[in-house]
Amino acid sequence: MNIFDIVGRKNPLFEGxxxxxxxxxxxxxxxxxxxxxxxxxxxxxxxxKQLFSRSAKLLHVVDLSENYxxxxxxxxxxxxxxxxxxxxxxxxxxxxxxxxxxxxxxxYDFVLNLSAxxxxxxxxxxxxxxxxxxxxxxxxxxxxxxxxLYGAKKYFCVSTDKAANPxxxxxxxxxxxxxSLMRDCAETPVSGARFANVAFSNGSLLQGFEYRIQKSQPLxxxxxxxxxxxxxxxxxxxxxxxxxxxxRNEILFPHNNQxxxxxxxxxxxxxxxxxxxxxxxxxxxxxxARCFMKSGDLNKYWPINVFKSDTVGEKPxxxxxxxxxxxxxNRFIDxxxxxxVSDVTDERISNFKDKIYQxxxxxxxxxxxxxxxxxxxxxxxRHISAEKFLNARM
Numbered sequence: 001m002n003i004f005d006i007v008g009r010k011n012p013l014f015e016g017x018x019x020x021x022x023x024x025x026x027x028x029x030x031x032x033x034x035x036x037x038x039x040x041x042x043x044x045x046x047x048x049k050q051l052f053s054r055s056a057k058l059l060h061v062v063d064l065s066e067n068y069x070x071x072x073x074x075x076x077x078x079x080x081x082x083x084x085x086x087x088x089x090x091x092x093x094x095x096x097x098x099x100x101x102x103x104x105x106x107x108y109d110f111v112l113n114l115s116a117x118x119x120x121x122x123x124x125x126x127x128x129x130x131x132x133x134x135x136x137x138x139x140x141x142x143x144x145x146x147x148x149l150y151g152a153k154k155y156f157c158v159s160t161d162k163a164a165n166p167x168x169x170x171x172x173x174x175x176x177x178x179x180s181l182m183r184d185c186a187e188t189p190v191s192g193a194r195f196a197n198v199a200f201s202n203g204s205l206l207q208g209f210e211y212r213i214q215k216s217q218p219l220x221x222x223x224x225x226x227x228x229x230x231x232x233x234x235x236x237x238x239x240x241x242x243x244x245x246x247x248r249n250e251i252l253f254p255h256n257n258q259x260x261x262x263x264x265x266x267x268x269x270x271x272x273x274x275x276x277x278x279x280x281x282x283x284x285x286x287x288x289a290r291c292f293m294k295s296g297d298l299n300k301y302w303p304i305n306v307f308k309s310d311t312v313g314e315k316p317x318x319x320x321x322x323x324x325x326x327x328x329x330n331r332f333i334d335x336x337x338x339x340x341v342s343d344v345t346d347e348r349i350s351n352f353k354d355k356i357y358q359x360x361x362x363x364x365x366x367x368x369x370x371x372x373x374x375x376x377x378x379x380x381x382r383h384i385s386a387e388k389f390l391n392a393r394m
Contacts, residue, residue, distance in 0.1 A: 168313025
């Protein structure tokens with residue numbers, strides 16, 4: 001399967017940048033100690049593999065998922081052996097009260113935070129919204145403080161394209177993270193990365209397509225949502241460059257006018273079905289698509305339920321920066337960046353956090369209160385509301 005054929009691309013990104021900066025990156029990796037938080041997720045594994053393959057001086061990986069960490073180790077050992085000698089994984093919570101002790105013991109030079117709640121669908125209740133705030137904002141602040149306290153040279157935290165003019169709660173939490181970390185008063189420098197959908201990453205739409213075929217189920221996609229996709233390897237490279245070569249308060253993202261083209265989810269769905277040797281057939285209702293699974297020739301055709309987007313937080317297009325951010329595009333070939341410097345105070349961050357925890361989660365309007373609080377903290381947040389959440393769709 002060729003990922004680029006499916007997502008409407010011809011060539012991989014960043015090859016020229018890798019050739020130009022490879023020696024510099026290798027020297028940095030070999031001479032420094034790294035901690036990767038959230039390193040067992042799809043992007044975290046890709047970043048970890050980049051560091052491991054370049055023989056990091058020390059590489060520790062933290063994640064809540066014990067099983068994903070096991071697979072990460074097996075994958076690295078099977079493909080790369082023992083390139084990084086001082087390597088270990090830890091199934092611990094970066095938001096736990098003991099995490100500061102863990103970071104004190106490691107004395108890491110670079111701390112890369114890849115942990116994230118990334119799904120728009122998780123704003124369906126106040127309970128999941130609070131966890132998203134804790135993961136995407138408050139844990140980022142606390143782990144940055146530990147990195148600063150224990151002498152790290154650099155802190156990197158992954159963001160998202162959805163932080164640029166956020167239209168959903170997830171994007172707003174990542175913008176809140178940028179606002180909270182990228183400040184003039186910060187001692188340890190911070191850099192970040194915004195990027196697009198990662199093809200076949202855990203929980204992604206393309207992985208969902210893969211599962212639907214495996215489970216003999218129809219695909220389902222909106223007709224009016226367009227996105228750009230990067231491969232898992234490209235996602236790892238983006239984070240590697242942003243973490244190691246990104247300057248203070250700099251946010252990197254892909255930038256190549258020939259390769260970066262938006263495609264509708266429907267086009268991607270049809271391309272994926274073609275890659276299996278079949279042709280996609282559109283149906284206007286979920287019931288019709290399910291019925292085709294019983295009556296159609298599935299060796300030649302596969303049903304797709306196609307609908308106009310009608311769910312909360314679905315931004316119709318993708319953007320990596322806003323018109324209020326100055327684009328920097330003379331440092332790399334396939335990267336551009338923006339410098340973002342926040343003037344938010346410690347007091348305002350503390351007040352925001354206090355107000356969040358004062359919201360009673362069992363109240364009917366708790367979700368609305370969270371939306372209002374983050375709107376106040378992130379002025380560019382323009383929420384797209386709708387009657388349905390994504391969990392109400394097939």
